[in-house]
Amino acid sequence: MTEDSRFATGIFGLPTGRPTNDSQARDPLEVLASEFVAALRKGAEPQIEAVAAAHPELAPEIQELFPLLTAMEGWKAYRETTSYEHRSLETLPGGQFGDFRIVREIGRGGMGVVFEAEELNTARRVAIKVLPYLKSDARRALFQREASTAARLWHPHIVPVYNFGEHNGLCYYSMRLVRGVSLNWVIDRLGGHSGVVAAGDVSHGFDADTEDRHGESGDETSTPSPPGGLPIVAWRIARNSWFEIARVGAQVADALAFAHANGIVHGDIKPGNLLLDPAANVWVTDFGLSRNQGEPLEQASSGMAGTLRYLAPEQLSGRADVRADVYALGVTLFELSTRTPAFGTAELAVLTDPLRRPELPPARGVNPKIPRDLEAIILKAAAKDPAARYDSAASLRDDLLRFLAARPVRARGAAGWLRLLFRSGKATLPPTHL
């Protein structure tokens, strides 16, 4: 609808009672701004400097105001929740979805919603992650890259991706159904009145409806075995189960080491992406942010503002390597050990500023029962300066293994072996495997 179209005089030529538009009467800044915004919306990436150079008499105002235009459009894009996308996922449960029958929703994370589903051909139960409607080809391509990246990784502690595809415009991928709970759930439960998570709780937690996910199950006597699954080993994690926590950490670190060796950084390690199954194994999931090393960070897919505290400071500046995953795992272990959010109630502005992000506080300050060695490992993993961290997930894993074997950990420096000499009454642990 052009400004000077006949509609300026009203529908079918009838006057509207308003003066017809004279474009010369418009504020020239507004005219330029409108063109700038139109270009922004088309994705043309207009340059403020170019506009200022072309209109030097308005240059100061252009430079002052035009960043606002970008900010406003960015704000709108951010807020455009596309509720219909959300809705499209809500209508799925119970229905048929391509080759699957959706059983129920089991979680939300990363870029989509995860459902338990049944493969129609085989009756095998799988997990399907479905993304909201992706509008452009670029985004679909990004999704396919995400799925095929994840599908390359076969490791005892990485959730295997089986297949990916598109149905009714919704992209999805299928993966192993882990009948467990996320570490978020575990952290919540450890903070609850029982303070214990047992194998039965994990199956029960998995079976519970999503809304009940954080409720108290309490009943440890009924521990249904998952159909066709592993027998439930009688293990438990309590608040002070340092060895269980370290074992969890070592499993994740091993998975990360494997991914890194294959050139893949996860990029979004956090309790929500770590699943614990009834056999006390941890599974790393949601490689939705992973990118092959060497690619610029801007090409990775989106993340959640709510997981900011797990992001390594250098990730915020766009330079991230394998040590970003080490950082995130360190923060995760901090939260497992202290059952508190890592940076407390720090403001978003502080957390997102790589310069202002604080160092992780000593874990023993929050929970004095944490063994010094474990605290040292956590602090070294989550050091703000990447150079101060473990240089690889494998190093972190090895130090956790040392902790599990009651050997001195590297995190405490060369004096570790001296402490071993003076340590008294330390029980010898039976050999533990991952």
Place this chain on the structure above:
Amino acid sequence: MSHESLEPEVTPELANRVIYGDKAALAQIFDLYRVRLRRIVNFRLDRRIYGRVDPDDVLQEAYLNAQLRMKSILADRAGTLFIWLRKILNQTLADVHRRHLGTKKRSAKRDISIHGGWSTESTSAALAIHLAGTLTSPSQAALRAERAAQIDAALSTLSPVDREILALRHFEELSNSEAAQVLGMTTQAASMRYVRALTRLRQVLPAPQLSAMPDSQ
């Protein structure tokens, strides 16, 4: 060169047919404007009923209302067909809100509140859906979240008219002349008002937030 052209193109023939009561023509026009109208619903729908009301249902209801009002289209004296549809859509939205929220506290201020459709508090899950489909990295997403909060705060300090013109131009994506018609101003006045609103917003937003925009979207 400085025209404002907004797709889709609506031909005089199509417009005439609508005026003469051709429902098929109305359907066509409605379809052409669907994206823009949906954007308005997304933006203006009160977030308290967000989960209960499907924006597509609102559009459907607006379409039926438009059918009913076709007879009086000339009397409505809207400047353009889009403006006419938008008016009907807003009346429909008002009906929807009244049905779901009752007649209490629909003050004038509320009607032009920018926060009608957007929630500044989101659960992580909702945010995940929000951010899905954008080509941003976690760091960019984090920074955008920060900026969104800043802009929210800044917008709330503006006068209602300033806020509204920014909403019309940016969130409803109206052209200057369309905004002028909605606000009952001349195009010149609307143009100047927009610049003034931007200037005032700029005064409220801290500079570092603007200079380090990570994305060019």
